[in-house]
Each structure stands twice: as C-alpha cells, then as structure tokens.
Amino acid sequence: MAELIPILGIIMVIMIVITTNKRKLEEKRMAYEERRHAAAPKAPDTSAEKARIADLEDRVRVLERIVTDRGYDLADQIEALRDQRREDARGLGDDSGVALDFAKKEQV
Structure with missing residues (x-):
C-alpha cells in the first residue's frame, strides 16, 4: 500500500497538468475563432x-x-x-x- 502513494501523487500531478493545458488550449481556440469571425469580410447587401x-x-x-x-x-x-x-x-x-x-x- 505504501508503494501506491508515490504513484498516486505522480498520477495527480499528470492530471493537473493535463487539465490546465486543456483549459488553456480551449481558451486559445475560442480566442482564435473570435478573431477569425471578426476579421471575416462582411457580406454586402x-x-x-x-x-x-x-x-x-x-x-x-x-x-x-x-x-x-x-x-x-x-x-x-x-x-x-x-x-x-x-x-x-x-x-x-x-x-x-x-x-x-x-x-x-x-x-x-
């Protein structure tokens, strides 16, 4: 049982890193989509x-x-x-x- 504690610690650190990076990537993707829609030429009448x-x-x-x-x-x-x-x-x-x-x- 004592051998599992370091493994669980490593798994928790990996999950924290993955979750943080996933959130940052999603924010970047949303910012990119907003810039792309703002830069798109408006369709004339x-x-x-x-x-x-x-x-x-x-x-x-x-x-x-x-x-x-x-x-x-x-x-x-x-x-x-x-x-x-x-x-x-x-x-x-x-x-x-x-x-x-x-x-x-x-x-x-």
Whole structure:
C-alpha cells in the first residue's frame, strides 16, 4: 500500500497538468475563432449592390451611345444624365458634380 502513494501523487500531478493545458488550449481556440469571425469580410447587401451595378451599366451604355452616335443631341443627353444624378444625390444628401452650361448644340 505504501508503494501506491508515490504513484498516486505522480498520477495527480499528470492530471493537473493535463487539465490546465486543456483549459488553456480551449481558451486559445475560442480566442482564435473570435478573431477569425471578426476579421471575416462582411457580406454586402447583394440586392443593393446589384441595383447599383445595373444603374452604372445603364449609364455606361448611354455614355457609349453618346460617344459613338452623333445623330443625337449631345447637350440634351448630358442634361438628362445630370438630372438623373441629381435625383440619385437627393437620396444620398450629396450633390456632387459641376454644372455645365452648353450654349451651343452639336451640329452633325
């Protein structure tokens, strides 16, 4: 029986070390998971992004048509784009851009 006392002491020390290390490893794992979730990029609102992309694509198409097709009145189309931008800016509270005054219309 006296021989078992040192063995039980060694077993207790080993269990204490294992339990302490297990708890520290679990805390490190939880901290890692928190950092990983905090660093993960936030998913954008896809419907709003799709609407914005569609709006920008429409504007690019109009600008391409203005540049390539000389049969249209350039000043009127630019004014229409500016009006569209003002309407968009009202929703954002920001009126960006410079007002242009076209006295002459393009002649074909």
